[in-house]
Amino acid sequence: MNRIKKHYKTYIFILFLLLLIGFGLYNWIKYKPTLKNLVNSGYIAAAQVKKSDFKPKGATKILDKNGNIIKTLSTTKVVYIPPQKISKKIKQALIVTEDKRFYKHHGVDLYAVFRSLLLLMTSKNMQGGSTITQQLVKNVILRD
Numbered sequence: 001m002n003r004i005k006k007h008y009k010t011y012i013f014i015l016f017l018l019l020l021i022g023f024g025l026y027n028w029i030k031y032k033p034t035l036k037n038l039v040n041s042g043y044i045a046a047a048q049v050k051k052s053d054f055k056p057k058g059a060t061k062i063l064d065k066n067g068n069i070i071k072t073l074s075t076t077k078v079v080y081i082p083p084q085k086i087s088k089k090i091k092q093a094l095i096v097t098e099d100k101r102f103y104k105h106h107g108v109d110l111y112a113v114f115r116s117l118l119l120l121m122t123s124k125n126m127q128g129g130s131t132i133t134q135q136l137v138k139n140v141i142l143r144d
Contacts (some may be wrong), residue, residue: 003131042133051080099132107133 028035060073095102101109109131130138 042107042137046136051082054078055082071115095132098135102132105131107137 039060059070061071062071099109100112105111112131
């Protein structure tokens with residue numbers, strides 16, 4: 001009995017994890033066909049993105065630690081380059097910097113999302129969980 005009291009929080013945490021995993025598996029099995037259709041719809045939508053869809057929302061502002069504007073970068077100097085004309089090394093650098101697991105997920109990196117949530121819950125640190133795909137959808141397709 002004393003041992004159970006000593007490890008009570010650990011047992012609760014393990015039970016919570018098991019319930020979370022069970023809930024995730026249940027939903028994965030239940031919604032897998034719908035998710036496949038959504039992924040396919042995403043590929044279709046991505047193939048239809050045009051040059052005219054890439055519009056800057058406004059000038060980029062560089063701020064100091066106090067929130068004062070140091071520099072405003074012009075939006076009129078934006079140049080669109082088709083993906084096939086971008087160097088392979090530049091693409092690799094973007095992927096390594098923004099989304100290391102880019103080739104291991106279909107647009108949503110559940111590992112990164114859970115890692116981000118766990119860090120937020122345990123240490124109050126914020127870390128991004130979004131992927132390149134999610135950023136593209138947010139900035140080009142959803143816009144606002």
